[in-house]
Amino acid sequence: MAEEDLLIRSPHTPSGEAQIRALPANIEAEAAFLGAVLIDNRVIEELNTPLRHDHFFEPIHGRIFERIVQLLDRKAVVTPVTLRPYFEADEALKALGGVTYLARLTADGQGLLAPRELAEQIYELALLRELVAVGRELVTKAMDTSESVAPLEQIQDAEAALYRVADGASSQQQAQNFGEATRTAIIAIEKALNSGGHIAGKTTGLTSINEKIGGLHDSDLIILAGRPGMGKTALATNIAFNAASRLLSDLQGGIEESASVGAAVAFFSLEMSADQLATRILAEQAGISSESLRTGRISREDFQQLSFASQRLAELPLYIDDTPALTIAALRARARRLKRKHNIGLIIVDYLQLLQGSGRGNDNRVNEISEISRGLKTLAKELGLPVIALSQLSRAVEQREDKKPMLSDLRESGSIEQDADMVWFVFREDYYVNATEPKLPAEGDKPDVHEKWETWRQKMEQVTGLAELIVAKQRHGSTGRVRLRFEARVTRFSDLAPDELAADRYD
Secondary structure (H helix, E strand, O other): OOHHHHEEEOOOOOOOOOOEEEOOOOHHHHHHHHHHHHHOOHHHHOOOOOOOHHHOOOHHHHHHHHHHHHHHHOOOOOOHHHHHHHHOOOHHHHHOOOOHHHHHHOOOOHHHHOHHHHHHHHHHHHHHHHHHHHHHHHHHHHHOOOOOOOHHHHHHHHHHHHHHHHOOOOOOOOOOOHHHHHHHHHHHHHHHHHOOOOOOOEOOOOHHHHHHHOOEOOOOEEEEEEOOOOOHHHHHHHHHHHHHHHHHHHHHOOOOHHHOOOOOEEEEEOOOOHHHHHHHHHHHHHOOOHHHHHHOOOOHHHHHHHHHHHHHHOOOOEEEEOOOOOEHHHHHHHHHHHHHHHOOOEEEEEOHHHOEOOOOOOOOHHHHHHHHHHHHHHHHHHHOOOEEEEEEEOHHHHHOOOOOOOHHHEOOHHHHHHHOOEEEEEEOHHHHHHHOOOOOOOOOOOHHHHHHHHHHHHHHHHHOOEEEEEEEEEOOOOOEEEEEEEEOOOOEEEEOOHHHHHHOOOO
């Protein structure tokens, strides 16, 4: 880092001279903490602070800490002696007296009196330095009028930068070493093992889907698509409720949030209002037709059941944002706030084509959709959670004899298909069979009229209440289909019974 980058210039003093101040740091605290770790390696295990090597202001301290962590991961005992071979040729350490500096770190052992407090101070000072860097960049951009001014875009960028600081992220950490990535992977695998071998991420609440995809994985963008009437909003609502309900029951059962396969859910509903969405969930949980709820055609007993269901759902960690015509930038800003405030673990967007781009690509809808799909994938990675985005399909499906959707049926499909980690299609054959109902035969009609209607009736009987989730793309596993039951009256998807699955199991 250049010397001028270590200093900040404060506003002008009354005398007209600029005052130069050093960035917030405590080199002595860093040295004392490292000394404590070298005396007693268990200090690192007892830390509550997510300390990383790039949180240290003095670069050599950061390198020493990084090497200590690497050696501890190998179950090695770390002392000044075991560290010595790694730093004998380090030029920065030579300037401090060479490898004898490692021994000096452990000389007085004062760090052992309060190692947690020292680690916390190192971490907080690193965040302050990051905040200074963000502020300096914001001021520079705001003062630069050479380019077209876009204040709202600058505010959204500022909010994203501040979120990264609040989340403890450092802009200086451009890459993650493989050891850190491996540890994250092992934690996910252990979570899947503890869940019974089916879920590596967040639960959908549907066993057959969990078995096929292994749960909803962090940083994934899942596209859930279907023609109108297929039930894609119903499935998204079911998943939202199931994930939020699982988190609530786990927390009430004493399970830590980090160990739960449930999640707090943010549902961005650009098509339906919050109360319409709540009505759907109430109908599902109370077992009452949502149409009956809307029209008020319910009994007193139904209303009492509805009241009990609403009480059960009162504490559900499900947050609905029904702001219409959101831009992708505004959605990302709102999602960051919900992550910071409620620690959401799953985002659902209903639906992708109702989002707006930045305005730069409005002359070309394909470019705008590309910007939106990339923005949703970036959001999933930035917040480290799965994002389910609903999507419409083109009318090409209706013009084919085989109505099952394909990847090419996605509207503006190129970018959506490319950015998505998984693409799901909801398909209900009964919807299309019902549309082909022949004329009801009457007395005196020819036998073939009766036969045609009876054939239709038998076919309708076979497919009524059945649905398929077609997994058309999956980066983590195989494609195929999952058969589900769909109760249209209460808009609820559920797993098929074992005897129903036996005839036609998912691929």
